[in-house]
Amino acid sequence: MNRKPVLKQAFISSLPVLMGYTAMGFAAGVLLAAKSGIRLPALWAFLTSATSISGALQFMLVDWIRTARPMLDVALLTVCLNIRYSMYGLSLIERFRGIPPAKKLYLIWSLTDETYALEVENKVPPGGDSILYCLTLAALNHSYWIFGVTAGALAGAALPFPNKGIDFAMTALFLVILTDQCRERRNRVYAAIGLLVSVPCALIFGVGRGAEEAASLKDRIGMLIPSIVLMLSVLVVFRGPLEKLETWKNRGKKS
Amino acid sequence: MEKPGEEVMSGTSTEYLLLLTAVTAGVTFLLRALPFIFFGTGKRPPALILSIGNVLSPAAIAMLVVYCFACYVQDRPPVDHMFGLAEILASIVVVALQLWKRNPLLSILAGTAVYMTLVQTVVP
Numbered sequence: 001m002n003r004k005p006v007l008k009q010a011f012i013s014s015l016p017v018l019m020g021y022t023a024m025g026f027a028a029g030v031l032l033a034a035k036s037g038i039r040l041p042a043l044w045a046f047l048t049s050a051t052s053i054s055g056a057l058q059f060m061l062v063d064w065i066r067t068a069r070p071m072l073d074v075a076l077l078t079v080c081l082n083i084r085y086s087m088y089g090l091s092l093i094e095r096f097r098g099i100p101p102a103k104k105l106y107l108i109w110s111l112t113d114e115t116y117a118l119e120v121e122n123k124v125p126p127g128g129d130s131i132l133y134c135l136t137l138a139a140l141n142h143s144y145w146i147f148g149v150t151a152g153a154l155a156g157a158a159l160p161f162p163n164k165g166i167d168f169a170m171t172a173l174f175l176v177i178l179t180d181q182c183r184e185r186r187n188r189v190y191a192a193i194g195l196l197v198s199v200p201c202a203l204i205f206g207v208g209r210g211a212e213e214a215a216s217l218k219d220r221i222g223m224l225i226p227s228i229v230l231m232l233s234v235l236v237v238f239r240g241p242l243e244k245l246e247t248w249k250n251r252g253k254k255s
Numbered sequence: 256m257e258k259p260g261e262e263v264m265s266g267t268s269t270e271y272l273l274l275l276t277a278v279t280a281g282v283t284f285l286l287r288a289l290p291f292i293f294f295g296t297g298k299r300p301p302a303l304i305l306s307i308g309n310v311l312s313p314a315a316i317a318m319l320v321v322y323c324f325a326c327y328v329q330d331r332p333p334v335d336h337m338f339g340l341a342e343i344l345a346s347i348v349v350v351a352l353q354l355w356k357r358n359p360l361l362s363i364l365a366g367t368a369v370y371m372t373l374v375q376t377v378v379p
Contacts, residue, residue, distance in 0.1 A: 023360050027367075038267045044276070051280035056319075063326075064275065068266030071278050078282040080315040085283065087308050089290030090300065096291070104291075111287045165341075165371035171323040172349045172366040178316045179353040187313040194317025202325040223325060227318045235307055235314065243306070 006128040010136035013123055017114045017141045022148035025049065027169050028058040029152020034163040036065040045153035049146045053112055056081050056177070058149060059170040067208075073225060080228055088116045095119075099131050107131075110138035112145070186246045193234055193242075198227040341378040345370035 028049075033041035048061055057078060064074055088111055096104055111119075115138050124133040156163075181187045201223040208222015235242070265271060294300050324342065333339045349366035353359065 020360060024363075027363070036267070038272065044272055047276050048279065051276055052283050054279075054283055057279055057283065060319075061275070061279065065266040065272070068271060071274060074275060074278050075282050078279050079286065080311070080318075082283050082286050083308060083315070084312045085287045086289040089287060090294065093290060093295055097295075108287050108291060109284055162375055163371075165374040166367065168342075168345055168370035169363055169367045171320070171327075171342075171346070172363040172370075173359075174316055174319045174323060175346055175349045175366070176353050176359045176362050178313070178320055179350050180357075180359075181313045181316060187310075190310040190313040191317040194314035195321060197314075198318040198321040202321055207322065207325045207329050224318070224322060227321075228315070231314050231318065232307070232311070235310055236303070239303070239306060242310075 002127075003129070003132060005125040006133050007136055009123055009125050009128070010133050011140065013118050013121075014137055014140040014144070017118070018144050020114065021141060021144040022151070024055055025058070025145050025148020025150075026152035026155070028055070028062075029149040029154070030156035030163070031059065031062050031152075031166055031169055032065075032149075033153045033156030035167055036062045038065060041153040041157050042150055046146060046150045049149035050142075053110060053142055053145055054082055055112075056173060059173055062167070063170070069208075073208075073222075076228060077224060084113075085111060091120060092116075095130070095134075103131065103135060107134055107138055110142045112141060115141045189242060189245055190235075194227075194231060197230045197234060198223060201227040201230065337378050341370055341373035344373065 029041075029045045032038075032045050038044055049058060052058070060077065060081065063069075064077075069077075089108065092107075092111075096107060099107075107119075118137050118141075119134045122130060122133070124130045178191060182191055205218055205221055205223040205226055208219065208224065290300070324339075327339065327342050331339075331342075345366045348369050349362045352362040352365055356362070
């Protein structure tokens, strides 16, 4: 009935995201302006952040633009980066059942890690409209992200500074995600598989270059696609033994 | 001069950027929508899909870390750059801070600052 407490609580819940998204988005925007070599970086920062709303992707984009990566690679890498989003929906199917299609589409479109966490937490005031709460949260977080990335691109283009080495932000982001994932013991097995598969692929294929610079087919392919194919094969073929290893490693923790 | 039919799409051309925006946004949306498309009617997802979906993420992130380092090895041959001292030190800062403080933003900013300082001064 009363919308105001719901809107207020959504805003309060979103405050940590406000800080995180504007700062992280700002870094991604600066990187885009500094390293991609595109004209009008702020325009593309706005368009990409508004449509994808994905942190790791926003950083990877810079690299893809710089090397003019073919679209098939882009699509496959996007799947790898963002496959976790398809797990999130599983726990929201019931919550989102029966709501009007336009609202449902927006809730799905705007489903980031942080928005998902807050929607599952669902701190809606007693008697308040839970869907209004989710929509408000999603829209707020979405706008923080767009603001951060666009402001970063504007600042990066307007204030040239000695930016050599700023690309390490992307490496740092992946290291942070990996560190957090490895807190969970079962993930360590799979992180190790990622390493074991991709190091030889890196040695054989290199990082891969755009069509113009590539010296050979091998150079053109690069390590990512072979690594993904190998990784998926290993995960599917050895699913049984891996799950055993997972529970074996967890043995000490239970009881 | 450009010869028709021999153009290679440059990464900074408007066509490339529009395509890139559409593909990344489209694929990401599709991933978010998958469970609603397939299991919106109450069907249980197949066990194989569920288990792969759960475990692909750590493997893929580990691969991306390797990819980042492979890029450094290519762009800054270790032999001429103190065997990757800057990369190694900055990575240690990121992982150690993240283990200790659990604040992603702090870890990323501190690690990047260390790296930028090193490559702009000690290990150019």
